Amino acid sequence: MAENQSSVVSAKNLGLTFQTNDGPVNALTGVNLEVRKGDFVSFIGPSGCGKTTFLRVIADLERATEGQILVNGTTPEDARKNRSYGYVFQAAALYPWRTIEKNIALPLEIMGYSKDEQKKRIEHTLSLVNLSGFGKKYPWQLSGGMQQRASIARALAFDADLLLMDEPFGALDEIVRDHLNQQLLELWARTNKTICFVTHSIPEAVYLSTKIVVMSPRPGRVTDVIESTLPKERPLDIRETPEFLAIAHRVREGLKAGHSYDD
């Protein structure tokens, strides 16, 4: 039971079938997964493997059609209503008519935090993502990387223990991405959150994760779950160590095994 208590996401035989005009599409099938408190779990696989769909099921943005899933020990719907996760989308999705600090205040306003508390949390989260001093700027005045950091700050503002990130750095160039990956690891170490992170970059997944979930399409399923042996402290040049390359190799093998390079 002690193990169950620290389980943040627990999926048993989870499946999801979309009914489309071209007939049913099997987006996810037979997914079994445990995410424990403090884990950094990456979901990697080609398009159509259901990695984003799985994240959306956790977030109650999609409903599973088979099997069972618990988030913080409750249904995804209750977890959402308890505001127990923060979600970071592929695009920053900042509201253009709000300043950065007002964007971060958005969830706080909705959840009914007092003005003083809002102010405190805005300052705190801005410093967590290294954007102190940019609060009064409008989104268009910031670079793409800074906008995405602001959207992470927005997801952190109400201090949910679980952070769901859907290819948050996918649209950014590699230099910015490296930098943000490093910052994300620091943030994770400092805040002790549980992070579920969708990506299609092998180096990104290996660099960030304590656990890598390799997925493959048609039907979307999990082909391998790799527990990382890398230490928690990870400088960028860890990516040239044999240990790192071995894990990356195993991920690549897992992707191949899922025939995901077929087309």
Next chain:
Amino acid sequence: MTTLRTKVWPILAVLVVIIAAWYAAALIMNRTLAVEEAARKGEVLTTGAMWLKSYSMDKPLLPAPHQIVKEIWNSTATMSITSKRSLVYHAWITLSATLLGFALGTALGIALAVGIVHNRAMDKSMMPWVIASQTIPIMAIAPMLIVVLNAIGISGLLPKALISTYLSFFPVVVGMVKGLRSPEIIQLDLMHTYHASRTQVFWKLRFPAAIPFLFASLKVGIAISLIGAIVGELPTGAVAGLGARLLSGSYYGQTIQIWAALFVSSIVAGLLVFIVGGIERLVYRMMGARPEATA
């Protein structure tokens, strides 16, 4: 200096062409009248005198621009604004109906759009009726509306304003439905993850996202509100308002008076659209829009 070159000169150039064409047309259209009048009086006109006469008739077919300007000047600046012959007085009568109708139309348009976006039944049922309402010629509806309202004791400003409302709610509904639906799925999903209520989604996302659509609609709405108010004055034999001036001008063949009223109404329409545009720029600036995006 660049605004002078890029904005003022092109407009002035077109204006000069229009005025030149106008004088030419006035000469062609009024010449026959001038010659006939001279013949009745047994006069023989030189070419120069014929020109002068064509541009200075009391009831010309097409008044020359300077005659219209003079008439506008005489009926605005040189006259007390409470006088029944003052165009300021008539313009104010029409303007007050326009503004009331515009306010009601905007409110109705927004209310309908909110209903259509939030209620499935309204979404499925309302839009065809909204569109059908605009396919009926306003000239057909206006007299009936005024007669019916008169019969139940409503007269004066409100019936005219309601015709403005009838015209101006339409662009607002269409624009606002599109605007309230303009947030991307990702932004709506974000609200869903916060477990936001529908009211919160409306005020924090849908409404601000709809503002640019609203202003585009308001610019159309204010101009047709004015038309609605003028049309409302035509079929009822109204004694005051720009529409009444147009009507009495046409009864008595006072073409200069008709054109003066037309000019004033288009100046008022221009000013109204300009004011809405100014408010739009102000609101955009308050909403932190990129400076060049508002220009």
